[in-house]
Amino acid sequence: MAQEPLVHVEHVTKEYRLSQERTNARALIPGRRGEAAESTTFRALNDISFTMQPGDTLGLIGHNGAGKSTLLRVLAxxxxxxxxxxxxxxxFxxxxxxxxxxxxxxxxxxxVFFAGDIMGMSKSEIRGKYDxxxxxxxxxxxxxxPVKRYSTGMRARLGFAVATAIDCDLLLVDEVLSVGDFDFxxxxxxxxxxxxxxxxxxxLVTHNLWAVNSMCDRVILLDHGxxxxxxxPAEAMKQYIGEEPATELDPEAGATFEDFRVPPEIAGKVKIDSIQAIPDVIRSGEAITIRATITVNEACEGVVVMSLFTSERAVFAERELGPSDFLASPGTYIIEAEVPSVPMAMGRFQFRIAVLPQDDRHLDQIFPAALAVASAEMKIDGEVLARPGLKLxxxxxxxxxSQQPQSGQ
Structure with a gap:
């Protein structure tokens, strides 16, 4: 007997009526002068059908107004x-x-008890999860x-903690990953x-393509409902942004991973063991050094490229080409990229170092076909001194x- 789907969405359409009905005394007048204006219909969802089984991971992506949040609210x-x-x-x-x-x-x-009760948790269940x-x-x-005195971040953290304390079969998440600081x-x-x-x-509904790619096995791309x-994820994102995604760095999993599109004959030749920003907090205009430890397991032809991204994974600076001769000699190397001045706005940024095949650099693409990629987080405090597209x-x-880096680098 076939297993009953956990989620069954069948030909769902959601329409909203857009009109300007009169609510003043003119609405009482009979005839054309008193009639409500003609209404129009906005179709937020248009004949949506899909199913999910227990344990499935589904990402919903698309431009603003595509219907992602509406579909999530229908499920909820x-x-x-x-x-x-x-x-x-x-x-759920x-x-x-x-x-x-x-x-x-x-x-x-x-x-904690009020929100837990609304979510369907019993008092004993809440007490058991309270700590x-x-x-x-x-x-x-x-x-x-009183919660009215909490900051937005404090309310979000407490709300997330309560919502995820429930033992559930389905988790519905809408842009939660954009709330709070990096640690949260x-x-x-x-x-x-x-x-x-x-x-x-x-x-999962989010504009964070890294989160979708790293957490979801299946992705639905919506457009105008x-x-x-x-x-x-590769199929959906190729349609959405024109390129397949690279597997992004998990902050807790170390600094090494392989890209989606690494040809089998070069995979495993190079490994990025670690990467760090020194220091990881600077003021706008100050210097920073990105230090990576790279192991060459097998001689290869390639090039080191450094990219700078915003927290939303938008390219902020032109790509910097690094050294490549060392890739011809197996061994472990310390690579340092010193940027004497980082004239950017306040915020969180990410330096990404990739080792790309010599004959397939893809320097004009957001997601390079890489031998290895790793990222380092960086925070900047200061005024806006430059715009995206700067040259570092x-x-x-x-x-x-075996040799130690020179002091000050």
């Missing part, structure tokens, strides 16, 4: 379809608007304070992965690992 039961049906055969946790169910006058402690919720949220010192985002990813590993299916692609002046050095 917040929005009712105009036509069709969406059935979830199990318990909704991470759509973190902290939206909090009572602003209640304390953090009281809101875990408080520890994950990081707001233990403020639990006796990292821990949120870990928690979502843990829930999925325990058997919960995942539906219709499904354009329902397939692998980089000083490169290479030394065998």
């Amino acid at each position: 039961g917040i929005v009712e379809p105009s036509r069709g049906q969406a059935v979830v055969n199990g318990r 946790a909704s991470l759509i608007e973190l902290g939206i169910g909090f009572d602003q006058e209640l304390t953090g402690h009281e809101n 875990e919720i408080v520890e994950f949220s990081g707001v233990s010192e403020f639990l006796d304070m 985002q990292r821990r949120s990813l870990e928690r979502i992965r843990e829930m999925n590993a325990a058997g919960a299916a995942l539906v 219709r499904i354009v692609v329902d397939g692998t 002046r980089t000083n490169w050095s290479v030394q065998p690992v």
Whole structure:
């Protein structure tokens, strides 16, 4: 007997009526002068159908207004379809608007029970999860304070902790990964992965293509309410941005991974063992050094390239070509790229070093076909001194690992 789908979406269409109905005294006048203006219909979702099994991981991507959040709200039961049906055969946790169910006058402690009750958790279940919720949220010192005095980040952390404390079959996530600081985002990813590993299916809506690529086995690309692609991350993203994605760095998994499109004959020849930004916090205009340890297992022809990305993975600077001669000699090397001045705005950025095949550099593409890629996080405090597209002046050095880098680099 075939297993019943966890999620069954069948021919779902959602329409919104757009009109300007008169609400003043003129609406009482009979005839044309008193009639409501003609209404138009906006179709947010158009004949959407798909199923999910327990443990599936599905990403929803598309431009703003494509219907991603509307579809997630249909699954959560917040929005009712105009036509069709969406059935979830199990318990779900909704991470759509973190902290939206909090009572602003209640304390953090009281809101843990209030929000948990709204989500369908019993009092005993909440008490059993209470310490875990408080520890994950990081707001233990403020639990006796009314939530209205919490910062946006504090409300988001507490909301996420409550929402993910529930034992569920399906996790619905909408742009949660863009909330909070880097450490909170990292821990949120870990928690979502843990829930999925325990058997919960995942539906993730986000503009963060790294998160979709690293967490989802299947991706639906929506455009004007219709499904354009329902397939692998590579298939959906190739349609969406014109290129297949590279497997991004997991902050907790180390600094080495292989790109989607690495030809089998060159895979494994080069490994990036580590990468770091020195220092990892600077002021705009100050110097920074990116240090990577690279092991050449087998001589190859390639080139080292350094790229600079914003936290949203947008290319910020022109690519910098590094040294390549060392790739012809097996061994372990310390590669340093010193940037004397980083004239950028405040924010979080990411330097990425890749070793690319000599005959396939793809220097004009966002996702290079790489032998190995690794990334280092960097934070900048200061004024806006430059715009995207700047050219970094980089000083490169290479030394065998048996030799120590020169001081100050």
